[in-house]
Amino acid sequence: xxxxxxxxxxxxxxxxxxxxxxxxxxxxxxxxxxxxxxxxxxxxxxxxxxxxxxxxxxxxxxxxxxxxxxxxxxxxxxxxxxxxxxxxxxxxxxxxxxxxxxxxxxxxxxxxxxxxxxxxxxxxxxxxxxxxxxxxxxxxxxxxxxxxxxxxxxxxxxxxxxxxxxxxxxxxxxxxxxxxxxxxxxxxxxxxxxxxxxxxxxxxxxxxxxxxxxxxxxxxxxxxxxxxxxxxxxxxxxxxxxxxxxxxxxxxxxxxxxxxxxxxxxxxxxxxxxxxxxxxxxxxxxxxxxxxxxxxxxxxxxxxxxxxxxxxxxxxxxxxxxxxxxxxxxxxxxxxxxxxxxxxxxxxxxxxxxxxxxxxxxxxxxxxxxxxxxxxxxxxxxx
Amino acid sequence: xxxxxxxxxxxxxxxxxxxxxxxxxxxxxxxxxxxxxxxxxxxxxxxxxxxxxxxxxxxxxxxxxxxxxxxxxxxxxxxxxxxxxxxxxxxxxxxxxxxxxxxxxxxxxxxxxxxxxxxxxxxxxxxxxxxxxxxxxxxxxxxxxxxxxxxxxxxxxxxxxxxxxxx
Amino acid sequence: xxxxxxxxxxxxxxxxxxxxxxxxxxxxxxxxxxxxxxxxxxxxxxxxxxxxxxxxxxxxxxxxxxxxxxxxxxxxxxxxxxxxxxxxxxxxxxxxxxxxxxxxxxxxxxxxxxxxxxxxxxxxxxxxxxxxxxxxxxxxxxxxxxxxxxxxxxxxxxxxxxxxxxxxxxxxxxxxxxxxxxxxxxxxxxxxxxxxxxxxxxxxxxxxxxxxxxxxxxxxxxxxxxxxxxxxxxxxxxxxxxxxxxxxxxxxxxxxxxxxxxxxxxxxxxxxxxxxxxxxxxxxxxxxxxxxxxxxxxxxxxxxxxxxxxxxxxxxxxxxxxxxxxxxxxxxxxxxxxxxxxxxxxxxxxxxxxxxxxxxxxxxxxxxxxxxxxxxxxxxxxxxxxxx
Numbered sequence: 001x002x003x004x005x006x007x008x009x010x011x012x013x014x015x016x017x018x019x020x021x022x023x024x025x026x027x028x029x030x031x032x033x034x035x036x037x038x039x040x041x042x043x044x045x046x047x048x049x050x051x052x053x054x055x056x057x058x059x060x061x062x063x064x065x066x067x068x069x070x071x072x073x074x075x076x077x078x079x080x081x082x083x084x085x086x087x088x089x090x091x092x093x094x095x096x097x098x099x100x101x102x103x104x105x106x107x108x109x110x111x112x113x114x115x116x117x118x119x120x121x122x123x124x125x126x127x128x129x130x131x132x133x134x135x136x137x138x139x140x141x142x143x144x145x146x147x148x149x150x151x152x153x154x155x156x157x158x159x160x161x162x163x164x165x166x167x168x169x170x171x172x173x174x175x176x177x178x179x180x181x182x183x184x185x186x187x188x189x190x191x192x193x194x195x196x197x198x199x200x201x202x203x204x205x206x207x208x209x210x211x212x213x214x215x216x217x218x219x220x221x222x223x224x225x226x227x228x229x230x231x232x233x234x235x236x237x238x239x240x241x242x243x244x245x246x247x248x249x250x251x252x253x254x255x256x257x258x259x260x261x262x263x264x265x266x267x268x269x270x271x272x273x274x275x276x277x278x279x280x281x282x283x284x285x286x287x288x289x290x291x292x293x294x295x296x297x298x299x300x301x302x303x304x305x306x307x308x309x310x311x312x313x314x315x316x317x318x319x320x321x322x323x324x325x326x327x328x329x330x331x332x333x334x335x336x337x338x339x340x341x342x343x344x345x346x347x348x349x350x351x352x353x354x355x356x357x358x359x360x361x362x363x364x365x366x367x368x369x370x371x372x373x374x375x376x377x378x379x380x381x382x383x
Numbered sequence: 384x385x386x387x388x389x390x391x392x393x394x395x396x397x398x399x400x401x402x403x404x405x406x407x408x409x410x411x412x413x414x415x416x417x418x419x420x421x422x423x424x425x426x427x428x429x430x431x432x433x434x435x436x437x438x439x440x441x442x443x444x445x446x447x448x449x450x451x452x453x454x455x456x457x458x459x460x461x462x463x464x465x466x467x468x469x470x471x472x473x474x475x476x477x478x479x480x481x482x483x484x485x486x487x488x489x490x491x492x493x494x495x496x497x498x499x500x501x502x503x504x505x506x507x508x509x510x511x512x513x514x515x516x517x518x519x520x521x522x523x524x525x526x527x528x529x530x531x532x533x534x535x536x537x538x539x540x541x542x543x544x545x546x547x548x549x550x
Numbered sequence: 551x552x553x554x555x556x557x558x559x560x561x562x563x564x565x566x567x568x569x570x571x572x573x574x575x576x577x578x579x580x581x582x583x584x585x586x587x588x589x590x591x592x593x594x595x596x597x598x599x600x601x602x603x604x605x606x607x608x609x610x611x612x613x614x615x616x617x618x619x620x621x622x623x624x625x626x627x628x629x630x631x632x633x634x635x636x637x638x639x640x641x642x643x644x645x646x647x648x649x650x651x652x653x654x655x656x657x658x659x660x661x662x663x664x665x666x667x668x669x670x671x672x673x674x675x676x677x678x679x680x681x682x683x684x685x686x687x688x689x690x691x692x693x694x695x696x697x698x699x700x701x702x703x704x705x706x707x708x709x710x711x712x713x714x715x716x717x718x719x720x721x722x723x724x725x726x727x728x729x730x731x732x733x734x735x736x737x738x739x740x741x742x743x744x745x746x747x748x749x750x751x752x753x754x755x756x757x758x759x760x761x762x763x764x765x766x767x768x769x770x771x772x773x774x775x776x777x778x779x780x781x782x783x784x785x786x787x788x789x790x791x792x793x794x795x796x797x798x799x800x801x802x803x804x805x806x807x808x809x810x811x812x813x814x815x816x817x818x819x820x821x822x823x824x825x826x827x828x829x830x831x832x833x834x835x836x837x838x839x840x841x842x843x844x845x846x847x848x849x850x851x852x853x854x855x856x857x858x859x860x861x862x863x864x865x866x867x868x869x870x871x872x873x874x875x876x877x878x879x880x881x882x883x884x885x886x887x888x889x890x891x892x893x894x895x896x897x898x899x900x901x902x903x904x905x906x907x908x909x910x911x912x913x914x915x916x917x918x919x920x921x922x923x924x925x926x927x928x929x930x931x932x933x934x935x936x937x938x
Contacts, residue, residue, distance in 0.1 A: 020417050021419070021420070022417065023417050023420070024417070024419075025419065025421075025450070026419045026421070029451065029452045033457070043457055044457050055606070055612065056605060056607065056679075057412060057606060057612040057613075060414035060679070061680065061682075061683055062606070062677070062680045063604070063635040063680045063925070063926055065633055065634050065794070065926055065930070066927045067682070067797045068794075069795070070450065070452070070454035070796050071452055071454075073457040075794070075795060075796045076793060076796075076812055077793065077794065078792045078793055078794070078813075079794040080632055080633075080641060080645075080794070081633045082630055082631070082633070083615045083631045084615075084630055091630075092630065092648075094652075095648045095652035095654060096648055098651075098652035098653055098654065099553070099554070099648050101651075101820070115414050115415055115416050117413040117415055118411045118412060122410070122412055125412075125610070125611060126611065126613045128617065133408060134408075237629070237630070238626065238629070239624045239625070239626070239628075239629040241620055242617055242619050243620060257626055369616065373613060375616055375619075388563065388584075388730055388731045389564050389580040389584070390566075390567055390572060390577070390764075390765065391572060392565070392568065392571075393567075393569045393570065393571050395569070398569070403571065407670065408610065410610065410612075414683070422685065425685070446798070446801055448685050454796050454798070473800075473804075474699045474703035474804060475699065476694070476695055476751045477749075477751065478692055478694055478698065478751035478752075479749060479750060479752075480692065481690070484671070484672040490752070491692075493689070493692075493695040493699065495800045495804075504801065504802065506800050506801070508691070508695075508800050509689065510689060516752075521702065521706045538688055539684070539685050540688045
């Protein structure tokens with residue numbers, strides 16, 4: 001099947017640090033019903049398959065898949081759960097449409113991080129139970145070690161990482177869905193307490209709650225239903241070794257490999273020329289720089305200086321994380337990738353309000369499953 | 384096809400007496416789940432000694448536990464209906480093993496109870512009590528036994544169990 | 551109709567044991583090694599990996615899909631884990647199917663792994679957390695409750711007796727005596743053995759249940775043009791279907807698994823099957839408890855409602871009967887490492903249709919088989935139809 005696949009509907013609820021008035025089901029309903037409305041479809045009649053991304057230990061429920069269909073309108077329909085990031089869910093929806101068997105597919109992700117009282121305890125359970133966990137380290141150490149090696153290998157400085165925080169949290173001031181907008185100085189960032197040196201706590205995103213849903217359609221349905229479909233040009237995903245002992249610290253192979261797959265599909269040979277703007281992972285500020293290099297937008301060691309020079313500002317030549325990124329919006333656990341893609345879609349549709357970029361036609365969203373994993377996904381969209 | 388299947392079987396004893404090395408750990412997983420609107424009302428109802436359902440005006444169905452969207456027509460539901468605390472046993476079991484695999488002599492009697500006031504075949508899971516195991520039947524009429532009002536917390540356990548209604 | 555045909559070209563599995571020495575990663579690797587060897591491929595030939603495994607709570611590892619990824623060969627490859635509870639074993643080949651049918655990949659590895667024994671002392675306790683955290687868990691429910699409640703409703707609705715049901719356990723455990731990987735094969739077991747076994751949660755007795763196990767299974771899928779180069783006996787995926795019912799299981803009638811019917815219809819439509827009872831030659835429905843085989847045969851439209859026990863009593867579902875059901879020995883006979891057990895059924899069909907099932911071979915050159923799994927809170931049906 002060589003027909004294209006488009007995003008025809010988006011909806012979200014949030015994003016904010018706590019959401020006590022709504023249960024996770026009610027958050028999901030809010031996001032999904034907005035997405036169906038945006039797409040002009042009735043989930044009970046028109047949507048042919050549904051996907052959610054979730055992890056049991058984030059929900060506090062085993063086989064969380066059980067609790068997903070009702071509030072999405074998916075009862076007695078083909079629905080399944082992917083334990084991955086929102087962009088893995090998006091890739092799944094994309095594949096389903098490309099089989100030719102499903103013409104309208106919904107994908108959803110959410111976070112109720114505020115309900116996980118012992119999140120660091122849960123995250124520590126993702127470490128290898130025999131080799132790593134007995135060391136009783138807060139899992140953030142993995143990010144600290146990776147940052148340390150990245151700075152060492154590329155000559156990137158702590159100041160340059162802090163610039164990412166300043167940029168993204170200022171960008172968030174123009175995003176009504178972002179709770180962590182702030183006008184900080186480099187000094188403010190660097191003077192924060194250390195978290196896992198050299199990683200500082202002010203370079204690490206706080207968590208947020210929320211839900212987000214996308215509706216995908218085959219080209220034929222998209223042209224029929226939508227005035228402004230946003231096309232998926234390419235989508236890729238990849239894993240590196242989960243083992244900390246086997247890792248190439250300082251380099252994100254999983255980002256590179258995922259991007260390579262997406263660029264190949266999109267027919268992109270020079271990413272910096274072809275792509276107009278990007279939304280990438282910045283749960284840890286250094287990651288934005290490392291990922292930009294792994295995505296091929298900058299050579300190793302050049303993302304830091306480029307950020308310092310303002311290239312990745314909203315007014316710059318290559319805007320990155322105009323939405324505020326995770327630093328500005330919050331870490332939404334498994335939903336992060338969809339939050340990255342959300343901004344791309346809004347910008348390409350011309351619906352980004354005060355954050356609107358001029359003349360954009362191709363945007364890239366990248367996300368990562370977070371510590372201690374090495375699992376990335378990349379999606380490229382165009383209008 | 385290879386007829387040699389890999390895989391090595393161990394016995395419980397080999398782990399317990401250390402013949403095979405093992406590592407033990409416990410997950411620290413504490414959660415505080417926001418009940419939200421629908422379940423929040425449901426639990427508040429329990430505190431008042433009332434089981435609430437919700438009503439879908441499109442499908443004309445009263446369902447329980449209440450929810451803020453009808454899963455059949457996808458319309459929002461915002462009418463909460465007090466149901467009776469009596470009902471009919473839809474199915475039950477006599478369970479001699481606890482959730483953490485301990486043997487018990489007197490069985491627990493979990494059941495699905497179709498509640499009076501809800502649409503047919505709509506009920507909740509709970510336990511039966513005050514009944515001889517061999518007397519329990521599908522179709523039996525039962526009544527909730529509540530904790531005294533002062534002890535209720537707004538939880539499903541505010542109902543201690545359901546017992547048979549004497550005819 | 552699917553534009554791109556997809557075939558199973560290789561399969562492998564580990565023994566199913568109560569408690570394996572091997573870690574989850576090692577089990578995955580062993581099954582993968584077997585599957586690759588069976589079709590003379592290496593990991594370099596594999597373009598993407600799909601993994602299926604049930605609750606993370608068993609292994610005690612959060613995001614266990616990531617932890618298992620290297621065991622499943624997913625180093626520097628596109629990798630995803632799908633998860634639909636007990637239905638996962640038959641869902642993960644569907645996941646592999648859409649990877650290939652989408653046109654994105656030509657050769658995909660599908661792995662299903664389960665290491666339930668890590669949960670100490672008994673994996674059953676982990677199932678407390680599948681119940682609703684607010685409206686059900688405070689009652690301290692038990693996995694056995696779900697099955698017992700459903701079995702009771704099924705028996706009561708159709709007037710089916712425990713001995714009708716016990717015949718399924720006997721058939722499957724006897725079949726499993728011919729399966730080299732089986733944990734629970736027993737060539738001598740009788741209906742009385744089952745009825746006299748300890749009552750766990752009436753109406754469920756110990757021998758009605760397939761117990762906690764460890765194990766892994768792997769299959770290799772390939773697009774048509776590649777499949778024909780790899781093997782001269784590709785087994786085609788002709789239809790897939792899956793369906794998820796409401797989480798509000800106390801608002802449904804448990805006597806009939808309508809979500810299995812919907813999944814089956816989706817698969818039959820895709821495969822162009824109009825008369826399943828004639829056109830399906832081997833059935834591998836999910837049988838974690840013996841009554842489930844009957845329940846599922848009805849949901850699959852292979853027996854009228856309430857009539858599946860008659861098929862068993864009449865010998866129709868025996869290996870040499872008109873419609874062999876669980877010739878592998880099923881979960882009751884081979885073991886129940888949840889996700890691996892489902893994929894084992896698909897692997898069984900692969901071997902059966904290629905006449906490679908040894909002592910378990912169904913006679914008469916079967917050409918088409920159906921595998922089905924079930925899971926969540928009595929909610930999900932997953933179906934795969936394969937053919938030569």
